[in-house]
Amino acid sequence: MKKISLAILMLFCCFQLKAQHTFQLGDSSFLLDGKPFQMISGEIHYLRVPRESWRDRIRMAKAMGLNTIGTYVFWNMHEPEQGHYDFSGNNDVAAFVKIAQEEGMWVILRPSPYACAEWEFGGYPYWLQNKKGLVVRSKEPQYLSAYNNYIKAVGKHLSGQQINHGGNILMVQIENEYGSYSNDKDYLEINRKMFVDAGFDGLLYTCDPANDVANGHLPGLLPAVNGVDDPVKVKQLVRDNHNGKGPFYIAEWYPAWFDSWGEKHHTVPYENYLSRLDRVLAAGISINMYMFHGGTTRGYMNGANYNDESPYQPQISSYDYDAPLDEAGNATPKFLKFREVIAKHLPAGQTLPEVPAKKPVITIPSITFSHSNALFNTLPAAVKSVDPLTFEDLQQAYGYVLYRTTVTGGKQALLKIKDLRDYGLIFINGKRAAILDRRLAQDSTVVTLPAGKVTLEILVENLGRINFGPYLLKNKKGINGEVLLNGQAIHNWQQFKLPYDKQPVVKTGNVNADAPVLKEGSFILTSVGDTYLDMTNWGKGVVWVNGHHLGRYWQVGPQQTLYVPAEWLKTGSNKVTVLEMIKPDANTLQGLDHPILDVVQ
Known part of the structure; x- marks a missing residue:
């Protein structure tokens, strides 16, 4: 009986502990345990x-x-x-x-x-x-x-x-x-x-x-x-x-x-x-x-963001927001x-804790890359269709899709993509011919097609779905319509799904001077701290460090750095991978001890 009584008492105490507070709406203020609370x-x-x-x-x-x-x-x-x-x-x-x-x-x-x-x-x-x-x-x-x-x-x-x-x-x-x-x-x-x-x-x-x-x-x-x-x-x-x-x-x-x-x-x-x-x-x-x-x-x-008055406006990866606490968590x-x-408005007798000191920062030594390979060398099996498929059709949420088809050449022609969502690199027989950017309302370009059968490729990046306003249901990604050559629809496409949701393993291979590239390197640390990667001399892409996706970079700015939290670094060797879309020759990555969030190029 004593054991049963003790168990009941413990349950009662636990209930009392869990029910210790109330929160209600007063006529003019919130009431925490019946007392005004701000x-x-x-x-x-x-x-x-x-x-x-x-x-x-x-x-x-x-x-x-x-x-x-x-x-x-x-x-x-x-x-x-x-x-x-x-x-x-x-x-x-x-x-x-x-x-x-x-x-x-x-x-x-x-x-x-x-x-x-x-x-x-x-x-x-x-x-x-x-x-x-x-x-x-x-x-x-x-x-x-x-x-x-x-x-x-x-x-x-x-x-x-x-x-x-x-x-x-x-x-x-x-x-x-x-x-x-x-x-x-x-x-x-x-x-x-x-x-x-x-x-x-x-x-x-x-x-x-x-x-x-x-x-x-x-x-x-x-x-x-x-x-x-x-x-x-x-x-x-x-x-x-x-x-x-x-x-x-x-x-x-x-x-x-x-x-x-x-x-x-x-x-x-x-x-x-x-x-x-x-x-x-x-x-x-x-x-x-x-x-x-x-x-x-x-x-x-x-x-x-997107509405009838303003163009498509994808947001940057840094959400520093000019907030009271910066991106790295410093005051x-x-x-x-x-x-x-x-x-000035604290309840009587209450004081604030001391502000914690700024967190340690380090500067990563200059990184050169030991492995490089053209992205097009690492393609998965193709998904075939008559007309282009969207990301949603392909059951792919984010990242990139490569679209490939064959057309008859020997001419100049106007290439038009209906509803490019959102950023497209155009390749003719493996050489980059144009870049189309939805931010700039670009959906067409004149291309020169050499004689014979020509391989046309379009690498499309989802730059982010609309998050506000009346167009929430117009958010499919990739090519959301026809691709036209001089007004005629192009058919018979292959789609290659490239979600890049995990840090890829890069094996050394051929690198095309025009094509996107994957690069892998490492750096040695004797101590860890918050740090930043300076992407100023790179073009456009994403970076992983030790398995963590750090976000996007893009030379247009204003963000030119990527924040690397100390918690994701380790003493000894650290692995870094870059997917670079437009500057495949870039091969040196610098570290910084501060962010650059205000440079528009």
């Missing part, structure tokens, strides 16, 4: 930060005075192929939330499932586009079914970490800036019900820019506001959509901005934001800085000045 939050996306650095970044947030972390959950990373889920390694969002709890930080969770976030397809998995008739952000049955399966998978990992279950997740966001897209309240109610059915039975909220709050808000949920920091306006917007009550939450406050390839690097002086942060905190309004720490959009996960002057403002 969220001072900063956005960090766990997928843009190496798992080994999560705790470090969260501690930096705490040192600036934040008490909460906001994060998106990106559907395409957790269900890369339908029915195949991945919540391991850097995808282990539950571990990220748990680390925040261990560090005494609350979390705002944003599983959406649409995120925007300058992320590929706004976070949607590519395979949604293979379902004929599927319409994202709608009541279309195929979409709702796929969405429901995904959000249930997320709920299995995270619903138990809500504050009402003893965890540290204060609130969960449904949809994301939906008012900027549409205004279907029935659809929003379906969202709400799906979240509850998935186990998210705590506080739910919506967030929208000021002009779209009425469209995107679901009655009964808290309407949060994005992009406004005038306390009077924020309070009025919330009250108008929430029965005349608060609390008041700025879900995205932008003290910085992101960059696109070929465009100027964005910086926002901290001086412009100190008084604005001060007045928001003085008014008792909760706030989430987007971004507190951007990190890096590695692999092929950058998104793109910036903006961090220190924001910290001073936040310190």
Whole structure:
């Protein structure tokens, strides 16, 4: 009996421990354990930060005075192929939330499932586009079914970490800036019900820019506001959509901005934001800085903007964002000045932790490459078709596809690609004849075809699917239409799938002076630290170090370096691989101890 009583007592204690906090909506403020609570939050996306650095970044947030972390959950990373889920390694969002709890930080969770976030397809998995008739952000049955399966998978990992279950997740966001897209309240109610059915039975909220709050808000949920920091306006917007009550939450406050390839690097002086942060905190309004720490959009996960007024604008791999914490996780002057403002509004008796010292940096010695091979020497088996197939047709999410066919030569001709998505290298009998770039609205070029049978090849790169606006469903990649020669469609294609999602092994082979090349080398380190690879003298491509995809580089800038986290380096020999598309002669790679994010060529 004593053993049974002890077991019951332990279970009771565990229940008491897990049920120790409550979080509710008051008329004018959030209530944590029944007392007014002001969220001072900063956005960090766990997928843009190496798992080994999560705790470090969260501690930096705490040192600036934040008490909460906001994060998106990106559907395409957790269900890369339908029915195949991945919540391991850097995808282990539950571990990220748990680390925040261990560090005494609350979390705002944003599983959406649409995120925007300058992320590929706004976070949607590519395979949604293979379902004929599927319409994202709608009541279309195929979409709702796929969405429901995904959000249930997320709920299995995270619903138990809500504050009402003893965890540290204060609130969960449904949809994301939906008012900027549409205004279907029935659809929003379906969202709400799906979240509850998935186990998210705590506080739910919506967030929208000021002009779209009425469209995107679901009655009964808290309407949060994005992009406004005038306390009077924020309070009025919330009250108008929430029965005349608060609390008041700025879900995205932008003290910085992101960059696109070929465009100027964005910086926002901290001086412009100190008084604005001060007045928001003085008014008792909760706030989430987007971004507190951007990190890096590695692999092929950058998104793109596009609308009827502006061209296609793919975003760069660095998500430094001119945020308070830089890409490598170091405090910036903006961090220190924001910290001073936040310190003025701390509860009585509370002090801020010391700011951790800047992390060690190293400069990698100059690297030359021991193995080089033309990309076209390493092709897989071809997929044959009459007309060109898209990435989606080929069941390939990201990376590159080589298209090959044979045409009759002996003439000059206008080559036109209908819907090139997004960057194409044109080869005639193995020699590069042109480059077409969707950013520049280029889809055609005059080519000279020698006499006889001519091999025509088009290497196409997916530069990132559109992540915002009305064109989310016009996101197929590769060649999404016909290829015309003097107005006549070309048929009988071979497609070679080149996803390059893992660091390739490079064997020495012939290198064509015009063709893309794979290069492999190594460098020796006696100690490790954060570092940067200087890609200034290279053309366009991607880099791997020790199995980790660092992201894209492109001579057009503004990003000219790739950040290499210390956690991914080791003493002794380190392996580096480069896929270079347009400058195959480049053969020396320099290290730097600082980033270059502001040079447009």
